[in-house]
Amino acid sequence: MxxxxxxxxxxxxxxxxxxxxPQMLLQGLDLDVRRGEFVAVEGQSGSGxxxxxxxxxxxxRDFQGEAQVLGCDLRAVKDDELxxxxxxxxxxxxxxFNLLPALSAxxxxxxxxxxxxxxxxxxxxxxxxxxxVGLAGKSGARPAALSGGERQRVAxxxxxxxxxxxxxxxxxxxxxxxxxxxGVIGLFRELHQEGMTLLIVTHEARVSHSASRVLVLRxxxxxxxxxxKLETE
Amino acid sequence: MRSGKLWRLARGNLxxxxxxxxxxxxxxxxxxxxxxxxxALGAGLHGVVxxxxxxxxxxxxxxxxxxxxGNLLGxxxxxxxxxxxxxxxxxxxxxxxxxxxxIPAVTRYNGLFFGREIHSGLEVVAxxxxxxxxxxxxxxxxxxxxPDKPIPVVVNRRLLELYNKVFAPQRGLPQLTESMxxxxxxxxxxxxxxxxxxxxxxxxxxxxxxxxxxxxATLAGVSMPLEAVARINRQxxxxxxxxxxxxxxxxxxxxxxxVAAAVKRxxxxxxETERNRALQIGEAVELVTLALGILSALxxxxxxxxxxxxxxxxxxxxxxxxxxxRAVGATRGDVAAVVLAEAAATGLAGGIIGVGLARSVAALLxxxxxxxxxxxxxxxxxxxxxxxxxxxxxxxVALLAALLGAFLPARAAARLDPAKALTES
Numbered sequence: 216m217x218x219x220x221x222x223x224x225x226x227x228x229x230x231x232x233x234x235x236x237p238q239m240l241l242q243g244l245d246l247d248v249r250r251g252e253f254v255a256v257e258g259q260s261g262s263g264x265x266x267x268x269x270x271x272x273x274x275x276r277d278f279q280g281e282a283q284v285l286g287c288d289l290r291a292v293k294d295d296e297l298x299x300x301x302x303x304x305x306x307x308x309x310x311x312f313n314l315l316p317a318l319s320a321x322x323x324x325x326x327x328x329x330x331x332x333x334x335x336x337x338x339x340x341x342x343x344x345x346x347x348v349g350l351a352g353k354s355g356a357r358p359a360a361l362s363g364g365e366r367q368r369v370a371x372x373x374x375x376x377x378x379x380x381x382x383x384x385x386x387x388x389x390x391x392x393x394x395x396x397x398g399v400i401g402l403f404r405e406l407h408q409e410g411m412t413l414l415i416v417t418h419e420a421r422v423s424h425s426a427s428r429v430l431v432l433r434x435x436x437x438x439x440x441x442x443x444k445l446e447t448e
Numbered sequence: 449m450r451s452g453k454l455w456r457l458a459r460g461n462l463x464x465x466x467x468x469x470x471x472x473x474x475x476x477x478x479x480x481x482x483x484x485x486x487x488a489l490g491a492g493l494h495g496v497v498x499x500x501x502x503x504x505x506x507x508x509x510x511x512x513x514x515x516x517x518g519n520l521l522g523x524x525x526x527x528x529x530x531x532x533x534x535x536x537x538x539x540x541x542x543x544x545x546x547x548x549x550x551i552p553a554v555t556r557y558n559g560l561f562f563g564r565e566i567h568s569g570l571e572v573v574a575x576x577x578x579x580x581x582x583x584x585x586x587x588x589x590x591x592x593x594x595p596d597k598p599i600p601v602v603v604n605r606r607l608l609e610l611y612n613k614v615f616a617p618q619r620g621l622p623q624l625t626e627s628m629x630x631x632x633x634x635x636x637x638x639x640x641x642x643x644x645x646x647x648x649x650x651x652x653x654x655x656x657x658x659x660x661x662x663x664x665a666t667l668a669g670v671s672m673p674l675e676a677v678a679r680i681n682r683q684x685x686x687x688x689x690x691x692x693x694x695x696x697x698x699x700x701x702x703x704x705x706x707v708a709a710a711v712k713r714x715x716x717x718x719x720e721t722e723r724n725r726a727l728q729i730g731e732a733v734e735l736v737t738l739a740l741g742i743l744s745a746l747x748x749x750x751x752x753x754x755x756x757x758x759x760x761x762x763x764x765x766x767x768x769x770x771x772x773x774r775a776v777g778a779t780r781g782d783v784a785a786v787v788l789a790e791a792a793a794t795g796l797a798g799g800i801i802g803v804g805l806a807r808s809v810a811a812l813l814x815x816x817x818x819x820x821x822x823x824x825x826x827x828x829x830x831x832x833x834x835x836x837x838x839x840x841x842x843x844x845v846a847l848l849a850a851l852l853g854a855f856l857p858a859r860a861a862a863r864l865d866p867a868k869a870l871t872e873s
Contacts, residue, residue: 265871274775275867295779302777309870313772317460329453330777373776 306374476798576677771869795850
């Protein structure tokens with residue numbers, strides 16, 4: 216079963232200065248990810264890793280090529296349908312946590328429940344998710360009162376609330392110390408073992424080592440990492 | 449998105465941006481405060497006008513045309529036949545003929561007047577009214593008891609107000625109430641005029657006895673029983689057959705205009721002096737209220753512009769947060785709804801504060817008026833009349849202003865590219 220299928224994806228940005236050609240960030244990128252796979256995408260800064268993630272999450276529709284995510288043609292569906300896809304099928308984890316400062320940890324986890332048809336049994340699930348990431352005792356804390364690692368764990372709990380089949384993470388350990396980062400990676404491994412599809416953009420080897428497949432984004436295309444492991448058996 | 453969840457999302461941002469939004473709400477409150485204040489002032493002044501110039505919606509007064517040739521030749525008249533015809537007009541419930549006292553009369557009072565010695569003389573203007581028109585306003589029998597008995601009279605309440613607020617304070621006379629005056633007798637000399645300096649043969653000194661106060665009584669004098677006026681006119685050889693006017697009561701307010709039209713078809717006119725005066729003053733009050741309302745609307749519009757700027761700034765500051773909302777499944781409509789909910793809360797707060805402000809300032813001004821302004825006729829207890837609809841209008845306009853102000857920022861927020869918003873530093 217294919218979770219992600221990209222064909223000939225091109226993404227260009229307007230030229231930095233008039234007269235210069237447009238910047239081609241992604242050039243004919245292809246990608247296939249099976250359901251249940253844990254894929255790490257490496258690449259240098261500015262190589263287009265985050266852009267790829269935004270395209271996969273339906274946040275960026277300004278691209279050329281074909282993109283199917285969980286059976287949904289990202290360029291064909293309406294904006295509201297993409298919102299529904301993000302709401303129920305895709306969880307996001309960002310490098311900079313992206314929590315709403317005015318809401319408590321629990322309310323941040325509950326954020327997906329505010330939209331669409333909500334999330335069934337959201338309160339219980341939110342508490343379970345916080346418990347799972349080890350923050351059951353900090354549900355009422357505002358993000359400002361949490362450490363970087365705790366914020367990222369709240370963000371992961373939020374991504375898990377709707378129990379989506381696909382988790383997209385953008386440098387999830389980038390702002391964390393080694394020990395906290397290990398904890399987050401361990402959590403991703405657990406999710407993978409439970410059958411979730413994960414695609415994580417990273418430049419950290421410790422994340423890539425946990426992935427079942429490592430791809431490198433270079434010159435706008437994805438290439439297999441020479442030493443990448445095969446899918447976990 | 450359910451309203452409870454929408455409010456929870458909006459509340460967080462409202463608390464965080466309390467300072468900036470308080471300025472917006474303050475602007476709205478100022479505009480709404482002015483609007484509600486002026487609406488209530490207009491309604492209060494209307495109430496005073498209605499008290500001074502009551503306009504009956506079911507009544508018209510038929511009079512002779514002032515410039516009719518038939519009238520000049522003496523052919524046009526209001527006699528019993530005319531009254532009977534008027535009474536039979538479609539839509540007429542009752543007809544009350546009135547007759548002016550057509551001979552001169554004076555009153556002279558020398559003596560104690562509620563503890564004060566006064567010496568005063570006045571020309572008496574009188575009109576005769578049917579007892580049925582005065583009704584319960586007369587506390588004693590309002591009927592002609594004969595030439596040697598006191599003539600019962602009723603006086604318009606507004607005359608008492610003018611006496612108490614203007615005449616009495618100027619001359620150091622006591623303040624009077626209706627109950628003090630009922631039964632009071634005043635001498636009247638029929639057939640005599642000081643202004644014209646003439647005395648009719650058979651002039652007679654008699655008395656008037658005040659039996660009540662009525663809005664039906666003439667403002668320019670006293671009102672006597674119709675039979676008494678006819679008898680006196682007849683006694684001095686004046687016209688006692690025709691009436692000066694006929695008050696017609698329509699069966700309903702809706703048929704009043706039909707009755708008026710039918711009266712005109714009979715060659716008579718409708719006396720609309722008092723009605724026109726009331727309408728003119730009412731229109732003047734409405735015009736001033738409208739002008740002040742427009743001023744308030746301008747203030748509210750400025751508040752809406754201020755709200756727009758505040759929300760543009762808020763949306764700019766929260767670009768990344770809006771990206772987060774989109775990432776977890778918010779539609780463009782959801783994002784706009786969050787911004788508009790915050791605006792609605794700002795507007796609601798501004799509206800409630802504005803209404804409170806208007807009421808407080810009105811109460812303060814009323815207190816100042818009570819203690820600082822001299823007493824004058826028809827001085828109201830309050831210059832303001834706050835109606836439920838004024839408060840509803842105030843809240844609704846506040847909400848509308850805030851929502852209109854936040855409309856463009858909400859649209860801008862909804863149109864944000866989520867990918868760009870998430871990478872906003």
